[in-house]
Amino acid sequence: MENLKNIAPIEDFNWDAYESGDAVTNVSKEELEKAYDSTLNKVNDREVVDGTVIAMNKREVVVNIGYKSDGIIPLSEFRYNPDLKVGDTVEVYIENQEDKKGQLILSHKKARATRSWDRVNAALENEEIIKGYIKCRTKGGMIVVFIDLGGVDGLIHITDLSWGRVSDPREVVSLDQKLNVVILDFDDEKKRIALGLKQLTPHPWDSLDPNLKVGDHVKGKVVVMADYGAFIEIAPGVEGLIHVSEMSWSQHLRSAQDFMKVGDEIEAVILTLDREERKMSLGIKQLKADPWETIEEKYPVGSKHTAKVRNFTNFGVFVEIEEGVDGLIHISDLSWTKKIKHPSEFTQIGADIEVQVLEIDKENRRLSLGHKQLEENPWDVFETVFTVGSIHEGTIIEMLDKGAVVALPYGVEGFATPKHLVKEDGSQAQLDEKLEFKVIEFNKDAKRIILSHSRIFEDAAKAEEKAEKKATKKSSKKEEAPMIQNQAASTTLGDIDALAALKEQLEGKK
Template sequence: DLGGVDGLVHITDLSWGRIKHPEEMVELDQKIKVVILDFDDNKKRIALGLKQLTPHPWDALDEKMKIEDQVKGKVVVIADYGAFIEIAPGVEGLIHVSEMSWSQHLRSAQDFLNVGDEVDAVILTLDREERKMSLGIKQLIPDPWTNINDRYPVNSKHTAIVRNFTNFGIFVELEEGVDGLIHISDLSWSKKIKHPAEFTKIGENIDVIVLDVNEDNRRLSLGHKQLEENPWDVFESVFNVGSVHKGTVIEMNEKGAIVALPYGVEGFAPNRHLDKEDGSKVKNDESLDFKVIEFSKDNKKIILSHTRIFQEARAKDKAKEASAARKEEMSTRNAVKKVKDNVEKTTLGDISALAALKSNMEKEAKAKLEKMSKEKKTTATKAVAKKEEPKAEEKKEEVKKEEPKKDDAKDDTKEEDK
């Protein structure tokens, strides 16, 4: 009450510091001095201030205060992104949540501080003109990445806490401020893990081995499967190409089926190798024999086939039949050859006798031919003679008939001569 005219002192103008209620600064009927800040003639309002009667605390801030100095204050406000610390009435600094811990995992400021807590902090930035200050509390403890190679050398084994999942791996915390990543491919030697949530849970402990230390990026590369010997060295001899194993289909997809094999290893059977002997397809959760048709130790891959088992069985049966036929044919050929060899041996033993026999037979045949030829000639001569006899007699008669004619002709000649 200004004497018939009312004025308002806003709560932010009562003190340079933060207050929750005006009662922290004034009481009813208390007489106070104020400063007129604004006057609205139209609305008949007067804005008043109490804190303006004293210098701004930033102006009174110790000139010697500088960056890296350690200060003490009280938490007055907490937000998700940080906490405001009052180091003097009206002078506040912000501690961002990233400056509360060396850990790389994002958290809320409530995980570290509460309103009213008295804290020590280090000045990180100081802007007197803008009246802003940033503080940090993690700087009061040693940086855990100092001498990190001495505490976490490569191949050293440790227990970590699972802090977060990603599609490509698990982020774990070895200690406050020391984080590491286990890539999804380094979780298991034999199981194909699609997401880390299949393997563990956030907040659980997990044993790890250090694979690599990246001090610049403050990140450790860790492994879990490397704590055990690589079973693929053994799998190479167990699941060699051509071997047959009992497997259970645990998942089907467009390309084929994932098959659980003995010793906790998994294999993959393409669709074309899932045909059964009766023409049907292999189904999920079905247990069958599978044949290893491809093994890759480097790629941790086993390719399986159920179809090959009965296909090759049929091929073996056909091969047996063909082999039996070939054996029978060879046996027959050998028997024939043996007979021929015996015949040849017998013939060779009697070759001289046969030659003599052949010569005698040729002589006898020649003699018979000559005899037959002579007989044929004699018979032909007799036949010709018989045929010629009548003709000879006819000639004789003709001669006899012609002799008188010759005599008459001679007489005629003689007469003419005369």
């Protein structure tokens, strides 16, 4: 060994006693151990040193590092070097100088990894590009066994494989493929290296067409979908967002998935472009004309159209005539005759309904529509049928606190208060009962008909009573007539005598 030249001889060694087998020396055991230890290399745990292969078999490699015992390393750690032989110098990592069995524990793999960190640091500081091959795929990216870094592993995160979006690393790389990569970062404690592949090429935004501007049309592929919008890749690594509000002129709240899906190839218009922030917003509704720009021409007041029911409120129905053109049918404009409490009684969401434009609100992008206006107002006819005093057969279809709703002929409804629902025998009319009703009020503008059942027999009784009084009065007049006539006759005769006497006097004077 090389260290033997540094060993000093023991000056007072008793060679005679040694020859007789009774070696006695004045040197203590501690001094002897010290002298022995000084002949060996000084090593520390977690240190990398060079050793020599002194033996090997199919499973193990025995390495001498000049220590008091040799170390054994699994042959599998030298798989990368099939030409390993006795006498070769190898680097080893000292895990433990002495285990429970007094064995020196070494590792060649850890030594290579540890030494590689010096190479990694140098490559990082010098921004050096190094070569490697893909060891395996992971959910986050690829593990790469660097050829010129001594076998240390590094991770290329999936976002650092390409400037564009990558859903599966196999889209960019494959196993055993040799790559040039850039060292982005490393963790000395965890012995991890972060690598990048996309950093070998310029950022796509930097090479984007300098003439591209707001208003230009671009084509791209949908790469990510969200409820609020879709991200469109117009070039690898260059994306724009189409917000859901820019997908349709319609004001209805809808999901972006209603318009497109991942993988769709679409055309869009650039709405905003910020090269410094590398942001772009796009729109597809701008590919069509805004229908409200010419709303008065396409949907003038009085025009008739077919619309689709979109939503209900207590006061009406929201419909869409075409994408972006919405309107409201007030509940009072659904029917001339039916008293509708909620629009769901008349139609349903998704159904088609005929409408007429009543009013245009361009500022709020809303049309006032009517459905009943498509038919003639039947109240013009009802006015001649349900005249005040006329009697019609009706059925009580609803009982309320304030009275009853009565179904009349021709689909019209009337209303009767409780006092007008009393029958001739004093009982109250009930639900579903069919009776005769007299019209006591008709209001065409308010579409209101007030009815009474009790008035029928009350008016009949009054008429009968009036007739009786009239008959009684007539008979009493007949009895008084002769006397009156006699009086009239006597008066007449007397008057005649007086006139005759007057006449004689006048004649005598003559």
